[in-house]
Amino acid sequence: MYSKNFYFSVLLIFCTALFISACAVNSQNVSEKSTDVKMKKTVEHPVDMGNKDCSECHSEMTPDLYKEWEKSMHGFAMVKCQVCHGSQDNFVVATPNETCRGCHPKEYSHNPKPEKSCSSCHLEHSFAYHK
């Protein structure tokens, strides 16, 4: 059985995301500020990360995900969780394309569908070329 807090958290995250999605789809001219706000509201790490490295928990808590990353190009190149997902204060679940741009500037500027996130086509954590 899960606690009431758990169900409430899931519901809150899902509703927020739905609301943001609706805004994004319906608006052609979303201001940068409102984009920032919605990103912040979708982005709370479920638990206090303390000073731990992400891998300390995720290698045990999400081992399949962790192994998938470990075997990927990012894993071999040691592009670790926090590079794409941030730290406690700037945590994001879905990595913004502007983060991907840091290492993939050409691909970012050549993205045929800039309205989509990079991970729409490139598998998260395994980073195969296309889904």
Added chain:
Amino acid sequence: MNVTRRNFIKLSAAAATAASVGINFPKNAKAREDVDKWVKGACRFCGTGCGVYVGVKNGKAVAIKGNPDAKTNFGFLCVKGFLAYKVMYHPDRLKYPMIRQKDGNFKRVSWDKALDHVADKFKYLQNKYGKDAVAYYGSGQCMTEESYTFNKLWKGGFGSNMVEGNPRLCMASAVGGYVSTFGSDEPVGSYADIEKSKCIFLVGSNTSECHPIIFRRVMRHKLNNPDVKIIVCEPRKTNTAKIADLWLPVDPGTDLAVFHSMAREIIKNNWHNEDFIKNNARITDGKNTYDFKKYADFVDQFTPEKVEKLTRCPAENIRKAAEWFANSGATYTMWTMGLNQRIRGVWANNLIHNLHLITGNIAKPGADSFSLTGQPNACGGVRETGSLCHLLPGTKPVANDMWRSYVEKAWQIPKDTIDAKPGFHTMKMFDNLGGENNPDKPIKGMLTSTTNPAQSLPNLNKYLEGMKNAFLVVLDIFPTRTTQLADVVLPAAFIYEKGGVFGCSERRSQLTEKCINPPGEAKPDIWIAAQLAKRMGLEKLIPWNDDDSMIANEKAWTDYITVTKDTEHTLWGAKYDRLKKEPAGLQWPCPSIEHPGTYKRYVPGMDPMFNHEGFKKLFNKEIPSDEKVYFYMDKKGEGKANIFLRPYAGPAETPSVEYPFYLTTGRVIEQWHTGTMTMRVPEIARAHPNGYLEIHPDDAKKYNITSGDMIKVTSKRGSSILPAVIVKNSMPGILFVPWHDQHIDRMINFVCNDAVDKGSKEPEFKIAAVKIERISGPKNVADRYVIEDINSAFPGL
């Protein structure tokens, strides 16, 4: 909130699902630009020389992206370079000049007051104790223009060779290796050889963490060409070894025997290249020359079985490595501190060059003996400008009469202004640094820039008091262990706040434009140097006293490339306006504005020095035009490189009954040197928030150590207390500690050895004999410790 694994997964999944619903960005997302402009530059961190663009919005740096046109990184960056802009906005930034008061605290003062104080004190010390009483200690992280300016001020202005820099601690052995084998510093080839190679030998280098973008190129090359062999020779089985076909484990400091044994196997199996050896190399012990048989006889003693007993490297691995190295068709070796930071660092470099020379794996596509530089501007800023105690611009010795006179003429200073006698190398310099009340310490004052010797020197206990007692002026951007010992702190500008040139491992100079203004009253080093010169009556020598750092930089750069115009390092074609336009910088030799830069040295048709009349005349070179390869910097004038007969020698310390372990130290991918910058970026600090001790499970069991237990590690020189991490990375008996942690209990350099290489004067950071003791059970030391308070005291001093 307590979270079980099941709840954790559910929460994560829910969050991910929610996020995936919102992955549609506004349709005009591409048009929405989150920066006002992108400014071209180079990465602030390692020696790879990654090209970057800094995103600026409203006068603030808000992003960094890789430069896809850069020939070093093709747009890729590691986490340090990607997040470097965040360093500039940390609240701990030093923003105002400060002078330490009698109560021990710093007081903010005006720039005029601070500079007058420093200049007056320097003049006083030089007048009272002689021209060498004040030293400069710089960095492979200063801009080329800055190092050149300080070097010129000291050597041409003060007539003092008390000029050193932290590249002495990391690259001096590589310099010694290149100069003694080929007659000239820096590699023959380029990174471009990686993709042309058939076998890559990574030795003494955890490339994946210390040069991650080079590792990415190696990894990609292997992925595209599975037949390419990757050999890793390291005491630790690091992340780098994940892509290796063959690992050569060795006890620290014993690998000279492995290299000789590989040479033996190559010769025994007739895999050596007789023609190349005959035409392009000679056998020497440094004094006399010998025939090849002498070399073959010499290495014959290093049988793989015998070497296995000495090094713990399996004989079969040595044989296989020799075969692949010799027969691949194009072998490319890369190394860093694992070879350099040794009392036999120069010899280790020589022996790697030996392997390339006897197999002809040099001066051809895909083959090279390539030293990776640790710092972003150790090559360009310090080695090439000659900002070390024994050098002048062009990496030529101060003791060379011809070159000294040439530089004096170029600098328009009277003959014999520059001292013919080298100054003190780094360890000797700090050993001779002290207060006015100590007659045994002739150096009474020091100016340090962009480095943190109070944490980074080996055997710290020996040198801290001297730093504290001397008149110490520190240029930096954050409080550090060194500012804790300083008398004057001058707030410096970050690379993107001032601009300038960095020269990376592959002879490539890249210009960074100034992107934004520095915070508060922070100033570029070049301005500080010029202001000091002016106050000390040397404005004519340093006539780039400009408030605009890019104007001052251009003047200094032009001065520098003028002095070195006719050397084999010429960057005469890399004028400032050209460097601003070049998307990927330029590789020297680059003798004219039409020249594209040099991919491969010593090969006619590729290397412009074969036809450089100014160079040939100045250095009295006769270079034949019909040679396929010609090492024209050969001191004997025969165009040959040296294959050295170097006897086997181990490290300064080996494990004993009292100190039964080897300790080796190094970096981790996220942290840079003493962590002063990287530990202030939250995403980076989260990874490796503290130092730790890696220990093999067998050793942990023996000492009843479980994961996280606090362990005291002690050498003859000092100790550190660190949490244990139990891993099979190393062989039993070998411990590893990363050295970025600033916490006094975890500063591992108290333990490290300061014994130096006789040739390069580089200390043996990499190897110490230590003992361990379990102090307690686990403690939470993941505190991301940084020195925040400029008035905090250095513990115990």
